[in-house]
Structure formats: C-alpha cells, structure tokens
Amino acid sequence: xxxxxxxxxxxxxxxxxxxxxxxxxxxxxxxxxxxxxxxxxxxxxxxxxxxxxxxxxxxxxxxxxxxxxxxxxxxxxxxxxxxxxxxxxxxxxxxxxxxxxxxxxxxxxxxxxxxxxxxxxxxxxxxxxxxxxxxxxxxxxxxxxxxxxxxxxxxxxxxxxxxxxxxxxxxxxxxxxxxxxxxxxxxxxxxxxxxxxxxxxxxxxxxxxxxxxxxxxxxxxxxxx
Amino acid sequence: xxxxxxxxxxxxxxxxxxxxxxxxxxxxxxxxxxxxxxxxxxxxxxxxxxxxxxxxxxxxxxxxxxxxxxxxxxxxxxxxxxxxxxxxxxxxxxxxxxxxxxxxxxxxxxxxxxxxxxxxxxxxxxxxxxxxxxxxxxxxxxxxxxxxxxxxxxxxxxxxxxxxxxxxxxxxxxxxxxxxxxxxxxxxxxxxxxxxxxxxxxxxxxxxxxxxxxxxxxxxxxxxxxxxxxxxxxxxxxxxxxxxxxxxxxxxxxxxxxxxxxxxxxxxxxxxxxxxxxxxxxxxxxxxxxxxxxxxxxxxxxxxxxxxxxxxxxxxxxxxxxxxxxxxxxxxxxxxxxxxxxxxxxxxxxxxxxxxxxxxxxxxxxxxxxxxxxxxxxxxxxxxxxx
Ligand SMILES: Nc1ncnc2c1ncn2[C@@H]1O[C@H](COP(=O)(O)OP(=O)(O)OP(=O)(O)O)[C@@H](O)[C@H]1O
Ligand SMILES: [Mg+2]
Numbered sequence: 001x002x003x004x005x006x007x008x009x010x011x012x013x014x015x016x017x018x019x020x021x022x023x024x025x026x027x028x029x030x031x032x033x034x035x036x037x038x039x040x041x042x043x044x045x046x047x048x049x050x051x052x053x054x055x056x057x058x059x060x061x062x063x064x065x066x067x068x069x070x071x072x073x074x075x076x077x078x079x080x081x082x083x084x085x086x087x088x089x090x091x092x093x094x095x096x097x098x099x100x101x102x103x104x105x106x107x108x109x110x111x112x113x114x115x116x117x118x119x120x121x122x123x124x125x126x127x128x129x130x131x132x133x134x135x136x137x138x139x140x141x142x143x144x145x146x147x148x149x150x151x152x153x154x155x156x157x158x159x160x161x162x163x164x165x166x167x168x169x170x171x172x173x174x175x176x177x178x179x180x181x182x183x184x185x186x187x188x189x190x191x192x193x194x195x196x197x198x199x200x201x202x203x204x205x206x207x208x209x210x211x212x213x214x215x216x217x218x219x220x221x222x223x224x225x
Numbered sequence: 226x227x228x229x230x231x232x233x234x235x236x237x238x239x240x241x242x243x244x245x246x247x248x249x250x251x252x253x254x255x256x257x258x259x260x261x262x263x264x265x266x267x268x269x270x271x272x273x274x275x276x277x278x279x280x281x282x283x284x285x286x287x288x289x290x291x292x293x294x295x296x297x298x299x300x301x302x303x304x305x306x307x308x309x310x311x312x313x314x315x316x317x318x319x320x321x322x323x324x325x326x327x328x329x330x331x332x333x334x335x336x337x338x339x340x341x342x343x344x345x346x347x348x349x350x351x352x353x354x355x356x357x358x359x360x361x362x363x364x365x366x367x368x369x370x371x372x373x374x375x376x377x378x379x380x381x382x383x384x385x386x387x388x389x390x391x392x393x394x395x396x397x398x399x400x401x402x403x404x405x406x407x408x409x410x411x412x413x414x415x416x417x418x419x420x421x422x423x424x425x426x427x428x429x430x431x432x433x434x435x436x437x438x439x440x441x442x443x444x445x446x447x448x449x450x451x452x453x454x455x456x457x458x459x460x461x462x463x464x465x466x467x468x469x470x471x472x473x474x475x476x477x478x479x480x481x482x483x484x485x486x487x488x489x490x491x492x493x494x495x496x497x498x499x500x501x502x503x504x505x506x507x508x509x510x511x512x513x514x515x516x517x518x519x520x521x522x523x524x525x526x527x528x529x530x531x532x533x534x535x536x537x538x539x540x541x542x543x544x545x546x547x548x549x550x551x552x553x554x555x556x557x558x559x560x561x562x563x564x565x566x567x568x569x570x571x572x573x574x575x576x577x578x579x580x581x582x583x584x585x586x587x588x589x590x591x592x593x594x595x596x597x598x599x600x601x602x603x604x605x606x607x608x609x610x611x612x
Contacts, residue, residue, distance in 0.1 A: 058517055059606050079521060086519025097514040101235035114519045
C-alpha cells in the first residue's frame with residue numbers, strides 16, 4: 001500500500017445548468033498522505049465542497065480519477081459506495097446533521113447498525129467514541145438538549161465510531177462560536193495525531209486551518225499554492 | 226441493515242398534530258367499515274342460525290312469506306301419516322303445523338305501531354327449534370291467553386314486560402316469558418299456543434308445516450312427494466334453504482359497506498400521503514445524512530413505510546375499538562315480505578377486527594409509499610444540500 005491514502009489525478013467536475021457549464025473542479029491532481037490533517041481553503045464557490053464530496057464518495061467526478069486506499073471510488077456502484085462510505089469514511093457537516101429524534105448515543109450508534117457488531121460490541125464502540133469527544137455524560141441527551149459545540153462533537157463521534165481511515169469535515173466550525181470551534185478542532189487534531197486518521201477539513205477560517213498539518217487552497221476550481 | 230424502530234416511532238410522535246389527524250382519519254374509515262360489516266355479519270348470523278339442516282319446511286306454493294301462506298286442515302290430516310316423517314317416543318309424527326299472524330302493536334317509545342310476527346306453535350314445533358330458548362319467565366300454557374315474546378322485541382314494544390298484557394285480535398294476552406332466538410329469525414317473533422292462536426284470530430287454516438323426516442333420503446323423498454301431488458299445491462324445501470331465501474340478504478349492506486370503505490379510504494390514503502409528503506419534505510437533509518452514513522434507499526423506504534404503517538395501525542385499533550362499542554347492539558328493520566319488525570345485532574367478529582386492521586395498514590402503506598419512494602430517489606448530494 002502506498003503511503004498516500006488519497007491520490008487524485010486530473011480530476012474535473014463540470015455541472016451542466018441548461019446551456020451553461022459550470023466548472024467546479026478543473027483538472028486537479030493531489031496526493032494526501034495517510035495520517036495528514038489537511039485544511040482545504042479557498043473562497044466561496046471555489047469547489048472545496050465538491051472536491052470533498054468526490055473524495056468521500058458522495059459525488060462523482062466528470063473526468064479524471066480519485067483513488068482512496070487504491071480504490072477508484074467512482075467505479076463503485078451505488079450500493080457498493082454506500083457500504084464503502086460506511087466502512088471507510090466519517091463525515092462531519094457544517095450543520096451537524098444529527099437525527100433530531102435520536103439521542104446522542106443513538107446517533108453515534110447509527111453507522112454501526114450497518115455492521116455485523118452485536119449490541120454489546122456496539123455499546124463499547126459508542127462509549128469509546130463519546131469518550132474521545134468528551135461527551136460520555138451526554139449519551140442520553142437529544143440533539144436539541146445540546147449546545148452547538150456539543151452537537152458537533154457528537155457528530156464527530158458518529159464519524160469516528162466505525163474507525164474509518166478517513167474523516168472529512170466540511171466547515172465543521174462554520175456554525176460555532178470560537179470557544180466551541182477550538183474544542184472541535186482540538187478533537188479533529190487528536191484524531192489525526194493520536195489515532196492516525198487522515199482528516200480533510202474544508203474551512204474559511206485561517207485560525208481553523210492553522211490546526212491542520214498542511215493547508216491547500218482552491219481558486220476557481222484549481223489548486224493554488 | 227434497517228433503521229431502528231425508534232426512528233420511525235419517534236418521528237411520528239414528534240409531529241403529533243398531523244399524526245393525530247391522520248390517525249383519526251384512518252380510525253373513521255375503519256370504524257365505518259367494521260360497523261357496516263358487523264351489521265352484515267349479524268344479518269347473516271340470523272339467517273344461518275335459523276334453520277336445522279334436517280328439517281323440512283312446507284308452505285303454500287307461490288306464497289312469499291310464511292305468514293302469507295295458507296294450508297288447509299285436511300292437508301295436514303293427509304300428510305301427517307306419510308311414512309317418511311319421523312315419530313317421537315309416543316309414536317306421534319314429528320310435524321308442527323304453525324299459524325302465523327301479523328299483529329300491529331304499539332312501540333315502547335310512543336312512536337306509533339309496528340308489525341310483530343306472532344307464531345302459534347305446537348310442542349313439536351318447539352322441539353324442532355331447539356335454538357330457541359327461554360331467556361326469562363316461563364313458557365305459555367295453552368288456553369290461558371299466555372304469550373312468550375322475544376327478549377329483543379321486548380326492548381322495542383310497549384307492554385312486553387313479563388306480567389304485562391296487551392290486546393290483539395279478539396283477546397288480551399299476558400306476557401309470561403321472554404324467548405332468546407340465539408340470533409336467529411325467531412328473535413323477531415312472539416310465540417303462543419297454535420290452537421289458541423287459530424281461535425283468537427279466527428284462522429281456519431295453517432301457515433306452514435315443519436317436519437323432521439326419518440333421515441336424509443326420506444327428506445328428499447318427502448319433498449318430491451309433497452311437491453308432486455297436484456292436490457296440495459305446496460312448496461317443500463329444507464328449512465335452512467327456506468330461511469336463506471327468506472331472511473333479508475346481507476349483500477346490499479356488505480356492498481354499501483365496501484363501497485363506503487373504498488370511497489373513504491381513497492380520502493384517507495390522500496390524507497396519509499399528504500402527511501407523509503410533508504414529513505418527508507421536512508426531513509430531506511436528514512434522509513441525505515442517513516444515506517451518507519451508508520443506509521440504502523430501501524432502508525429509508527422501509528423506515529418511512531413503518532412510520533406510515535404504525536400511524537395507520539393505531540388508527541385501525543382506534544376504529545375497531547369504537548366499532549366494538551356497538552358489538553351486540555340490537556337494531557331492527559322492516560322485513561320486506563311481512564313488513565314486520567326484524568331484529569338483529571351488530572356482530573364485531575375477530576375476523577372483522579383483523580380485516581379492519583389489515584385495511585388500515587394497507588391504507589397507511591399506500592399513502593406512505595409514494596412519499597417514501599420520492600425521498601429515497603433523491604440523489605444523496607441534493608438531499609444534503611436541501612435546507
Ligand atoms: N448541483 C450543482 N449544480 C450546479 N452547480 C453547482 C452545483 N453544486 C455546486 N455547483 C457550483 O460549483 C461551484 C463549486 O461549488 P462548491 O459548493 O464546491 O463551492 P465551495 O467552495 O464549497 O463554496 P462555499 O465555500 O460557499 O461552500 C460553485 O460555482 C457552485 O455554484
Ligand atoms: Mg462548501
């Protein structure tokens with residue numbers, strides 16, 4: 001296995017809107033090393049989210065290839081992709097996206113329901129994940145009973161509970177005050193540093209980007225220095 | 226591979242207002258369905274419980290109802306000793322010559338008079354109808370102007386209490402007992418002694434014969450023999466057959482019940498669909514998130530169907546519960562042939578309850594299917610971007 005967990009070659013994404021073609025990503029090549037905490041920056045509309053979605057197997061490129069752990073993600077069919085995401089990628093969204101009717105514990109447990117783990121095994125994993133984000137005591141709370149920062153940490157616990165190699169976060173601190181943001185960024189950094197996970201984080205905020213081990217910039221769909 | 230039950234259950238609870246509306250709508254449909262079918266079931270029970278498959282019923286050819294049939298006394302004398310007719314321990318032929326009379330009597334609630342069927346019956350006739358039991362009081366004694374009325378009619382007619390008396394024909398009868406026809410057509414009759422009935426109402430003729438033949442084959446022979454004899458002009462058939470044709474058919478009510486249920490269920494399906502479209506629309510991003518986590522389209526569809534099915538089931542249980550309140554409730558209608566009061570009860574059978582519940586769930590599932598499929602069809606990426 002290569003030391004690079006993500007290998008992107010000549011990747012383009014073009015959205016067709018009627019007669020107009022919107023080039024969201026323009027011939028991008030990029031390597032991401034295993035264990036890296038990559039901060040992906042750039043102005044609004046530069047294609048950050050699009051790139052993240054393609055790496056994470058939520059979206060498909062128009063041209064080029066994106067290999068994650070030597071798998072060409074675009075070649076997987078819909079259900080293979082669903083399984084692949086479940087096992088290999090953890091997601092953190094700007095808007096947290098917890099399921100409002102489920103408790104913190106149940107939210108974190110969700111991805112494990114798709115594995116072969118039994119109830120006891122799942123319990124153990126969920127407890128570890130909540131412990132890592134420092135919310136073991138909030139397991140029984142519903143999302144609406146948590147602060148924004150706590151919600152996002154539950155979301156991170158949900159992202160890491162399946163022990164994926166890759167964690168992607170799209171502006172995870174975009175909806176948080178600076179104190180909560182610090183906590184969330186701290187957790188993400190720990191994941192890459194201590195747990196050896198590869199973290200890719202989209203952010204507008206240079207202070208947030210500073211937590212990363214590397215920063216890259218997108219400009220109108222192209223990588224800039 | 227499935228989403229937890231809790232997910233469907235709590236989502237239904239969270240938007241409790243629309244949930245209650247949907248549940249009530251489905252409950253109403255199921256209630257109407259079960260109630261009308263229970264009425265049909267009561268009517269069917271009344272016709273099925275009336276005849277004994279061994280008995281042969283004889284009326285005049287061409288008469289539509291027992292009460293409109295006239296058979297001469299001479300005919301009785303001739304038929305009585307046919308060897309196909311069974312004998313009791315005393316060697317008497319088991320044949321009952323009944324006299325039926327329609328009496329117009331006042332209703333209990335002062336809402337005027339209605340026809341009641343009075344049956345002049347013999348001891349043999351009572352033996353031949355063992356499903357008719359005494360519910361209260363005692364049986365009538367001949368020659369004392371005594372009468373036993375149906376317990377169900379007693380609730381509907383004035384002076385039908387035990388010990389009370391009423392005037393009809395040329396005499397005043399005292400009610401000495403209540404009979405229980407066990408849901409049969411006899412629940413709509415009053416019984417008195419046959420000879421007394423003939424004299425009081427000045428009838429020289431009988432209305433019908435009820436006969437127990439020695440066996441099945443003898444019964445067939447008897448029917449042919451009676452029908453073939455030109456002098457008699459009689460119609461003979463099995464008692465069950467006679468009542469099957471005679472008792473009001475439940476078909477129109479079943480049909481009406483089915484029709485109403487279908488019409489209303491279309492409404493209920495749309496109501497459920499509306500609720501679920503709204504529910505799913507508000508949860509588009511949530512569904513996108515579930516898909517990102519690795520849940521398949523069918524897991525999402527299943528969870529939503531479960532949610533819709535659950536609502537419908539609660540509605541179904543409620544509808545059945547309300548319908549069950551009427552279980553055993555007696556109602557009456559006018560017989561088409563005799564214009565006499567015919568009583569029967571709502572019968573909410575276990576089968577009907579199951580049908581009602583299944584009906585509710587089907588309504589719920591159909592109403593949920595399209596919203597669920599629409600939600601699952603949405604590409605993950607667009608679902609995620611929805612607010
Ligand atoms: N579904 C779509 N259809 C058409 N154009 C799209 C679609 N999704 C994204 N785009 C376009 O692609 C470009 C890149 O979008 P993207 O969401 O990746 O930007 P971004 O860098 O994440 O921006 P932001 O910082 O505002 O989130 C934009 O010009 C956007 O309008
Ligand atoms: Mg974005």
